[in-house]
Amino acid sequence: MNAPILWYFADPMCSWCWGFSPVMEAVREAYHERLKIALVLGGLRPGTHTPMTAAARDEILHHWQQVHARTSQSFQFDDALPDGFIYDTEPACRAVVTAGGLDPTQIFAMFKAIQTAFYAEGRDVTQPAVLAELAAGLGIDTATFLNAFDSDAARAKTQAHFAQSRKTGVRGFPTLILQRGEQLDRITDGWLPLDAVRAELDRLLLYPG
Numbered sequence: 001m002n003a004p005i006l007w008y009f010a011d012p013m014c015s016w017c018w019g020f021s022p023v024m025e026a027v028r029e030a031y032h033e034r035l036k037i038a039l040v041l042g043g044l045r046p047g048t049h050t051p052m053t054a055a056a057r058d059e060i061l062h063h064w065q066q067v068h069a070r071t072s073q074s075f076q077f078d079d080a081l082p083d084g085f086i087y088d089t090e091p092a093c094r095a096v097v098t099a100g101g102l103d104p105t106q107i108f109a110m111f112k113a114i115q116t117a118f119y120a121e122g123r124d125v126t127q128p129a130v131l132a133e134l135a136a137g138l139g140i141d142t143a144t145f146l147n148a149f150d151s152d153a154a155r156a157k158t159q160a161h162f163a164q165s166r167k168t169g170v171r172g173f174p175t176l177i178l179q180r181g182e183q184l185d186r187i188t189d190g191w192l193p194l195d196a197v198r199a200e201l202d203r204l205l206l207y208p209g
Helices: 015-031 054-069 090-100 102-122 128-136 142-149 152-165 194-204
Strands: 005-011 036-041 173-179 183-189
Touching: 005 015, 015 054, 015 102, 015 194, 036 090, 036 102, 036 128, 036 152, 090 102, 090 128, 090 142, 090 152, 102 128, 128 142, 128 173, 128 183, 173 194
Parallel strands: 005 036
Antiparallel strands: 005 173, 173 183
């Protein structure tokens, strides 16, 4: 049987995924020799075209406060989600896909760079120039990144990630699913502390039936 795969379904503009970031980093560190760990871009709000309303902004910032209180992850609340902001998560997801296509070793690094820029630094990660700058910080050539990012291939591959998420029945992020052969076991729907994630992973890996 092939090595187990831990599928991580997430979106770089999902606040609970940002809260889960330290957990996922610890899981990757602890289990990378026992599992293949694969990121699937879920698509939280892909294709949004209209600016946020004041009510929507208040609701989202309330969620951010909850994530901060639960996980202690840093958030830039001042001037967050300014007037006119369009909460379209497709470009950020496509940027992760693009970076991973250019250098597969950087897919998780690009995911975290976008999260950090959006939540901790208040940057507009829906903008290609910002995404290219983040990719450049990982050593990816700006022109190469932008050409790949703006390609039909990158758009199609990003949509394939969204389709995989839907086909697997993922309804929220973050979600972790352990695959062993044809068997799929859901580790978590939503944020969990590291101890709980590790306990469930260890249980499933020890008793593969």
